[in-house]
Amino acid sequence: MNDGASNGTTTRRRIGAHTALGLMLIVRPVIVSADAPLNYFLYADGPAATPTMLLGWTLAALAGVVALLFAVLLIGAIVRPRSPMERDARYVHAEGGGLHWVWIGTAISSVALFAVLAYMLVTLESVASPARRPALTITVTAYDWWWKIDYQGATAVTTANEIHIPVGEPVKIELKSADVIHAFWVPRLAGKTQTIPGVVNEQWIQADRAGVYRGQCSQFCGAQHAHMAFEVIAEPRAQFDAWYASQAKPYAPVSAAADVHEGAALFKERCAGCHAIRGTDADGRQAPDLTHLNSRRLIAAGTLPNTSQNQLDWIRHAQRIKPDSLMPSIDLSATDAAALTAYLRTLQ
Ligand code: HEC
Missing domain, CATH: 2.60.40.420 (Cupredoxins -  blue copper proteins)
Structure with a gap:
């Protein structure tokens, strides 16, 4: 008796431990990735990114509900007792045999898919162009495996792998490639856009908060594709102007040593x-x-x-x-x- 009771407790403990481990395996990556600089699912910091993040959440929620509904219906169908007549495969075609559920299910899915399609098109339209004229145009040229940044201001500025932008202002990015196809992606500020040799693609970004936003080439482009990152630094206008003025200066010899x-x-x-x-x-x-x-x-x-x-x-x-x-x-x-x-x- 005693053995049986302690066996039961051990089994319960084991199930408890396995459940806790399972939950940790699911929850931990979510918590750890919450701070990851490329996490576009939990964070968006500008109007070119927020609509797509919300779309992602909606699609994930919808997929979750559908998966849950299917699981419940499937389990229900498996465990439901059946009469010998219902076990006959031809029964489904008979009057009251349940075929109409298939039509109802198809109709609901079609309506849901059309609604999602409409939502996607509205989202695409809303991120296609900024609400007002971009304050600034920057040409970004992708090279194997770094980024050249050219500002088209009154005085030209050229730098590499670090894009400064003023907070709260839309910025137009012209995308070029010097060699192969790359893709420009700052997950928290906008979706990806490819850079294609011989073609000038366009993209816009806007950061609503000051900060450093990590960007990454997201089109496999060769051996060092993973080491082709860059940063977007969003700063208040005055700070941005000061940065621009100092970058516009040519080299000044500061030492005669x-x-x-x-x-x-x-x-x-x-x-x-x-x-x-x-x-x-x-x-x-x-x-x-x-x-x-x-x-x-x-x-x-x-x-x-x-x-x-x-x-x-x-x-x-x-x-x-x-x-x-x-x-x-x-x-x-x-x-x-x-x-x-x-x-x-x-x-x-
Ligand atoms: C054959 C061409 C070539 C020569 C010669 C060369 N470099 Fe480079 N250098 C590059 C390229 C290409 C990169 C970018 C590499 C990358 O990030 O993939 C680079 C990157 C750098 C960087 C990093 C810049 C940044 O902002 O990321 C420094 C610093 C640098 N080189 C210094 C030097 C110095 C100093 C010399 C001379 C002693 C030198 N390089 C000679 C091609 C060259």
């Missing part, structure tokens, strides 16, 4: 074929513009935080950090590394 001078010569010799520093002879076009390198938060398209040490690691080991990327790993003696670092520090 000997190592900075040597670093500049080294840069001209070994880097300038690919990289540009506006205001100097370096005007390479196939790599990120480095004029204001140190103003950016990350380097190598979101791969590393932008510190002096990471810049040097990147220069020496680009092929280890981002294999196949179009920047070679560059051998530098200790003296050259120190000089180059001193020069790169002046790129404010």
